[in-house]
Amino acid sequence: MKKSLVLFVLLVGFFGCGGTKQVITEKISLDTLPRAEREFRGVWVATVGNIDWPSKPGLTTEEQQREALTILDTVVALNLNAVVFQVRPHCDAMYASSLEPWSFYLTGEQGKAPEPYYDPLEFWIAESHKRGIELHAWFNPYRAHLSRNNEPTDSSIVKKRPDLAKKISDGMYWLDPSKKEVQDISYNVVMDVVKRYDVDGIHFDDYFYPYGDGSFPDDESWEEFRKKDSTTAREDWRRSHVNTFIERVYKGIKAEKRHVKFGLSPFGIWRPKFPPSIAGYDQYNRLYADAKLWLNKGWVDYWTPQL
Numbered sequence: 001m002k003k004s005l006v007l008f009v010l011l012v013g014f015f016g017c018g019g020t021k022q023v024i025t026e027k028i029s030l031d032t033l034p035r036a037e038r039e040f041r042g043v044w045v046a047t048v049g050n051i052d053w054p055s056k057p058g059l060t061t062e063e064q065q066r067e068a069l070t071i072l073d074t075v076v077a078l079n080l081n082a083v084v085f086q087v088r089p090h091c092d093a094m095y096a097s098s099l100e101p102w103s104f105y106l107t108g109e110q111g112k113a114p115e116p117y118y119d120p121l122e123f124w125i126a127e128s129h130k131r132g133i134e135l136h137a138w139f140n141p142y143r144a145h146l147s148r149n150n151e152p153t154d155s156s157i158v159k160k161r162p163d164l165a166k167k168i169s170d171g172m173y174w175l176d177p178s179k180k181e182v183q184d185i186s187y188n189v190v191m192d193v194v195k196r197y198d199v200d201g202i203h204f205d206d207y208f209y210p211y212g213d214g215s216f217p218d219d220e221s222w223e224e225f226r227k228k229d230s231t232t233a234r235e236d237w238r239r240s241h242v243n244t245f246i247e248r249v250y251k252g253i254k255a256e257k258r259h260v261k262f263g264l265s266p267f268g269i270w271r272p273k274f275p276p277s278i279a280g281y282d283q284y285n286r287l288y289a290d291a292k293l294w295l296n297k298g299w300v301d302y303w304t305p306q307l
Helices: 061-077 120-130 180-196 219-226 234-256 291-297
Strands: 004-011 022-029 042-045 082-088 134-139 143-145 165-167 173-175 201-204 261-264
Touching (some): 082 201, 180 201, 201 234
Antiparallel strands (some): 165 173
């Protein structure tokens, strides 16, 4: 005998000064309710600055692999089931790519492959799957270069396309999200991995525009836009580019491999004062990330907010 659940949904709407209320009840069969197949118990493995892996640039292939296996065995011991592995710290690659150079954090030289040669992402995927662990490839879509004891080489987008990579106040380089060509570059990098690797998911964190006071060197793009539209606020204009990109990535992933998840780790506060007791950084008007919109539009498969 099928069980059913009567779900009472109270919708209160106020129209004008009359305060008209509407109550709706709906009978829903339990068989139609979505079921969680398993918990998502993930760990993030950051490669930028050698935070988690590898422990330093220039380790041998054997040393890199040994460190990776230690992390994965620890994941198993802790009963976790997913690894979010940072494959693109800043317009570079922790895998074999024809689109971007090998990461400095692997060999100590941007553009130099590991020796003896192996593909780190391929290795992480294979070893994760052996252990029943999902592997989600984590990308930074717009960070172009982070100067920490490494300068951009001729293979860097900073050198190749100075028109796209903007130097910001802290010396970091950032791609201008308002440029269609920038969005194409990052989209193609993501889709290249989706097509060529057996990843279980694609992941973005909270970096869209850089943290700070909201200033960003995009005056040229902004002034060009203003010639066509003088009414849209600059904040809305910036946000629109991020929204367009998120939607495009989600739909691109699903068109190529429907089973591959798209997840994000947005800043933990959508906006201060929502709800009224919440205070803190305003990602909506500083990172130009409308995380609530992406969720409501269905452009993400899972959230891991940074609390």
